[in-house]
Amino acid sequence: MLHEKYRRHSVANIKVPNEVNEMEISTFEKVLNPNTDIYREFKRFLVGEVCIENLLFYETMIDILIKCQKKIISDNTWNLKNLIENPEKEYTAINISFNSSNKQSPENGSNEIPYYEKLYSSASITESPEIKTYLHNIFEKFIPEGSEYQLNLTSDLVKTLEQKINNENQIDILLFKPALKEVYELLRWTNYPRFLQTRKEN
Numbered sequence: 001m002l003h004e005k006y007r008r009h010s011v012a013n014i015k016v017p018n019e020v021n022e023m024e025i026s027t028f029e030k031v032l033n034p035n036t037d038i039y040r041e042f043k044r045f046l047v048g049e050v051c052i053e054n055l056l057f058y059e060t061m062i063d064i065l066i067k068c069q070k071k072i073i074s075d076n077t078w079n080l081k082n083l084i085e086n087p088e089k090e091y092t093a094i095n096i097s098f099n100s101s102n103k104q105s106p107e108n109g110s111n112e113i114p115y116y117e118k119l120y121s122s123a124s125i126t127e128s129p130e131i132k133t134y135l136h137n138i139f140e141k142f143i144p145e146g147s148e149y150q151l152n153l154t155s156d157l158v159k160t161l162e163q164k165i166n167n168e169n170q171i172d173i174l175l176f177k178p179a180l181k182e183v184y185e186l187l188r189w190t191n192y193p194r195f196l197q198t199r200k201e202n
Helices: 025-029 037-048 053-070 080-085 092-101 106-111 115-121 129-142 155-165 177-201
Strands: none
Touching (some): 053 177
């Protein structure tokens, strides 16, 4: 098992600053871009707050979605341990794809969609034996009660994921899309405002 300090804990309810309420998706996603200093600062903050699981899950899903674009799925490419133990490491595939695919046209500002949604819509492959293996690994790390990086998901969603993971016919890249949506919202509306609040206090 990995270090205890990374385990999940509840994040206190906080007031969402106006700058977050008014923030466009493209602005927030600069925080999730591994090329930026604020990304590394945000990740260190989440480690210190013992709530790193949301960003780890997001990174893990972006990683596998990028591989689905490039058709480069292999048993040696998915490494959650590296994501966790090297919080400042920049992942080449994520950096390249983020820079080339996450650009918004000015006229589309009000119709922005999250980066992960774009990756889902442009995936070249959605299922394979390797993908199913990755998805099983992700489930074991993030979903069950008491798992290493248990996500704070709704009970209904957890039950749905538990049912689908036991049915091989329902295991494809779309399996965790609802969970990724919930995690993205938590990062945007809970973790990031807390990060900004702490920055101002310091």
